[in-house]
Amino acid sequence: xxxxxxxxxxxxxxxxxxxxxxxxxxxxxxPLAGIKSSLEVILSGQLGALTKNQQEYLHIALDEVDRMVSxxxxxxxxxxxxxxxxxxxxxxxxxxxLIKDTIDNVATFARATNASISFMPEGEIPxxxxxxxxxxxxxxxxxxxxxxxxxxxxxxxxxxxxxGQKIIFSCQDNGIGISKEEQKKIFSKFYRGRKAIELLPTGxxxxxxxxxxxxxxxxxKIWFESNLGDGSTFYFFLPVQLKKQK
Amino acid sequence: MENTAKILVIEDDxxxxxxYTDQLRREGFEVSMAISGDEGLNKVMNEKPDLVxxxxxxxxxxxxxxxxxxxxxxxTKNIPVVILTNLGQDSDIKxxxxxxxxxxxxxxxxxxxxxGVEVRKYLAMKQKKQEDIGAARS
Numbered sequence: 001x002x003x004x005x006x007x008x009x010x011x012x013x014x015x016x017x018x019x020x021x022x023x024x025x026x027x028x029x030x031p032l033a034g035i036k037s038s039l040e041v042i043l044s045g046q047l048g049a050l051t052k053n054q055q056e057y058l059h060i061a062l063d064e065v066d067r068m069v070s071x072x073x074x075x076x077x078x079x080x081x082x083x084x085x086x087x088x089x090x091x092x093x094x095x096x097x098l099i100k101d102t103i104d105n106v107a108t109f110a111r112a113t114n115a116s117i118s119f120m121p122e123g124e125i126p127x128x129x130x131x132x133x134x135x136x137x138x139x140x141x142x143x144x145x146x147x148x149x150x151x152x153x154x155x156x157x158x159x160x161x162x163x164g165q166k167i168i169f170s171c172q173d174n175g176i177g178i179s180k181e182e183q184k185k186i187f188s189k190f191y192r193g194r195k196a197i198e199l200l201p202t203g204x205x206x207x208x209x210x211x212x213x214x215x216x217x218x219x220x221k222i223w224f225e226s227n228l229g230d231g232s233t234f235y236f237f238l239p240v241q242l243k244k245q246k
Numbered sequence: 247m248e249n250t251a252k253i254l255v256i257e258d259d260x261x262x263x264x265x266y267t268d269q270l271r272r273e274g275f276e277v278s279m280a281i282s283g284d285e286g287l288n289k290v291m292n293e294k295p296d297l298v299x300x301x302x303x304x305x306x307x308x309x310x311x312x313x314x315x316x317x318x319x320x321x322t323k324n325i326p327v328v329i330l331t332n333l334g335q336d337s338d339i340k341x342x343x344x345x346x347x348x349x350x351x352x353x354x355x356x357x358x359x360x361x362g363v364e365v366r367k368y369l370a371m372k373q374k375k376q377e378d379i380g381a382a383r384s
Contacts, residue, residue: 029332033353069354089336
């Protein structure tokens with residue numbers, strides 16, 4: 001019997017994944033920070049005046065770098081979710097204010113895409129114990145999808161109400177909708193619907209994967225109703241009961 | 247006057263170090279640089295900068311260790327430290343602020359063109375604190 005050389009394989013899977021996360025964080029983020037900072041310095045005019053064309057091209061480069069930065073952040077979140085290392089900083093949070101702030105943050109993009117967003121909270125909405133930054137990220141992902149995957153003029157209606165011990169959020173759009181066969185894959189990592197790819201080839205397919213993980217880790221649940229060509233409504237609930245940080 | 251303040255930049259990425267250093271020099275500061283944790287701590291101890299810009303992930307000694315050591319010595323514990331890092335999780339921010347950093351900036355989120363303003367803000371806070379202590383003693 002041949003004597004097998006003992007292969008050195010001491011690194012557990014968890015460590016390998018952690019290493020990948022660390023590579024994403026540092027090996028990608030550092031050069032991105034360098035490119036972004038260089039562009040900002042040149043664009044500020046500190047190193048000399050720029051022509052209009054030069055400014056325009058540098059702005060394009062800066063926008064692209066910003067897009068890459070958010071992709072890297074999404075990849076990092078996805079890696080943390082895989083490793084069960086997504087940490088939540090739980091605090092009493094006013095969801096009405098959080099949603100209003102999120103809508104304000106996307107107002108420029110909504111105007112640019114000719115989308116209208118209305119928000120209709122119903123009755124008293126008590127504070128909930130969640131990580132406000134992460135829930136805002138989830139809400140932003142849902143509204144961002146509603147604005148991007150539109151057909152014609154986007155009309156988005158956001159509702160919030162208390163039902164029993166749950167706060168239910170919904171975001172209804174009149175966009176492209178999701179086909180029946182694609183519906184079960186929509187929360188999978190990197191999955192993107194065929195229509196979605198046609199409309200926006202550059203999406204990462206991470207937004208809803210991250211959103212679902214945030215909502216579930218916050219003690220809630222996310223779901224949707226949709227018909228191809230006939231819009232979608234995304235829902236999530238969060239428990240009212242104030243939850244203690246683990 | 248405050249523009250001649252001495253800033254120490256501890257950053258192991260030599261390109262980023264150059265970017266931050268150049269930016270601060272253009273803003274009129276005197277800048278010293280270090281590219282490892284050991285070198286950074288040595289320079290903190292020997293050069294007594296007015297403010298330190300500190301990365302976290304560094305070779306030999308990380309930024310949190312440097313911050314902790316600075317707080318142990320009377321002549322370095324009041325030097326304001328602004329963390330400038332890629333680590334943006336709440337737990338990292340909390341650790342940095344708990345250890346006594348006056349500011350916490352995430353590299354990809356913070357525009358470098360605001361670095362001078364940020365540094366001046368913390369230098370002014372330091373000066374006010376010293377004046378308050380001086381007034382309380384007199």
